[in-house]
Amino acid sequence: MMRSKLMNLVPRAVATTSRQMSTATKLTTVQVDDKTGIATLTMNRPPVNGLNLELLRDIHQSIEEIEGNKSRGLILTSSNPTIFSAGLDIFEMYKPDKERIRAFWTALQDVWLALYGSSVPTAAAINGHSPAGGCLLATSCEYRVMLPKYTIGLNETKLGIVAPKWFMSTFESVLPRRLAERALNQGRMFTTEEALAVGLVDEVANSKEEAIAKCAQFIGTFAKVNPLARALTKQQLRAEELKQLEDERVQDLEKFIFFVNQPAVQKGLGIYLESLKKKATK
Numbered sequence: 001m002m003r004s005k006l007m008n009l010v011p012r013a014v015a016t017t018s019r020q021m022s023t024a025t026k027l028t029t030v031q032v033d034d035k036t037g038i039a040t041l042t043m044n045r046p047p048v049n050g051l052n053l054e055l056l057r058d059i060h061q062s063i064e065e066i067e068g069n070k071s072r073g074l075i076l077t078s079s080n081p082t083i084f085s086a087g088l089d090i091f092e093m094y095k096p097d098k099e100r101i102r103a104f105w106t107a108l109q110d111v112w113l114a115l116y117g118s119s120v121p122t123a124a125a126i127n128g129h130s131p132a133g134g135c136l137l138a139t140s141c142e143y144r145v146m147l148p149k150y151t152i153g154l155n156e157t158k159l160g161i162v163a164p165k166w167f168m169s170t171f172e173s174v175l176p177r178r179l180a181e182r183a184l185n186q187g188r189m190f191t192t193e194e195a196l197a198v199g200l201v202d203e204v205a206n207s208k209e210e211a212i213a214k215c216a217q218f219i220g221t222f223a224k225v226n227p228l229a230r231a232l233t234k235q236q237l238r239a240e241e242l243k244q245l246e247d248e249r250v251q252d253l254e255k256f257i258f259f260v261n262q263p264a265v266q267k268g269l270g271i272y273l274e275s276l277k278k279k280a281t282k
């Protein structure tokens with residue numbers, strides 16, 4: 001998979017305007033800045049960018065599109081003014097449909113393999129809260145810029161569920177092992193300021209525009225680096241985690257299906273959904 005992606009890494013001419021590359025799907029848009037050649041992938045699923053089957057499929061398709069069109073980089077962000085992504089759509093896991101939940105988890109695996117393994121430089125402009133699956137997306141990127149007063153982290157244990165190994169190894173690729181282990185066990189959500197202090201995010205920006213500009217600046221640091229050498233270096237550094245999921249994706253799916261169907265897990269998810277609804281009516 002990575003080999004064919006690498007074939008796309010040939011220098012490209014740049015023009016001066018920005019163009020919408022994809023409106024084929026409604027849940028993501030891809031806008032390429034023709035001056036910089038950088039693609040911005042925006043998640044757009046109200047109210048909270050909950051990662052359901054359709055959004056995951058659209059994100060995957062958009063990443064493939066960006067890989068295919070020789071963009072110089074990918075910036076992931078959200079159209080919601082206060083939420084990057086609320087993580088997995090809990091309705092996909094609560095009282096799930098037998099076929100759909102398999103497609104859902106497979107789509108999540110596809111997104112992670114494509115984003116974590118992307119041959120182009122990736123950055124996340126985290127313009128809002130980013131729990132669980134939202135944090136997975138952000139930490140799959142190479143660089144993170146976050147707006148103040150939001151939260152980010154893997155809070156799964158607080159929901160009574162367990163983050164799969166590849167969520168954990170992605171988290172651990174950003175945070176020191178001891179800190180990652182403690183945060184995962186606690187289900188800790190970091191404020192922007194805390195996330196910056198521990199290195200979970202790289203920079204703070206005061207607006208989405210500034211966050212995107214900082215992400216573009218990061219991607220610009222590769223301008224004078226040979227793209228093939230950069231991509232092969234990234235590929236080697238990330239190969240172990242990618243291979244582990246590629247080799248075990250069937251077992252990972254079965255483990256998820258078994259786990260999510262446990263009565264205790266279903267009960268916990270139901271209670272959590274109720275608590276989210278109650279919060280909304282307060």
Ligand SMILES: CC/C=C\C/C=C\CCCC/C=C/C(=O)SCCNC(=O)CCNC(=O)[C@H](O)C(C)(C)COP(=O)(O)OP(=O)(O)OC[C@H]1O[C@@H](n2cnc3c(N)ncnc32)[C@H](O)[C@@H]1OP(=O)(O)O
Nearest residue numbers: 050086087088089090129132133161162256259276277280
């Ligand atoms: C060995 C192991 C193998 C397998 C493991 C098996 C299973 C493990 C699963 C894997 C990992 C799971 C990852 C996840 O991502 S789980 C999802 C975690 N997400 C959260 O906990 C976020 C919950 N939401 C919030 O905290 C807030 O909503 C948020 C994002 C801060 C926004 O707050 P606010 O702006 O105030 O908005 P509301 O809370 O009022 O929400 C609006 C609306 O959206 C609904 N909603 C929110 N989040 C979700 C969600 N994740 N899924 C579905 N729906 C969500 C909320 O209920 C409101 O709905 P309403 O109808 O009341 O309008």
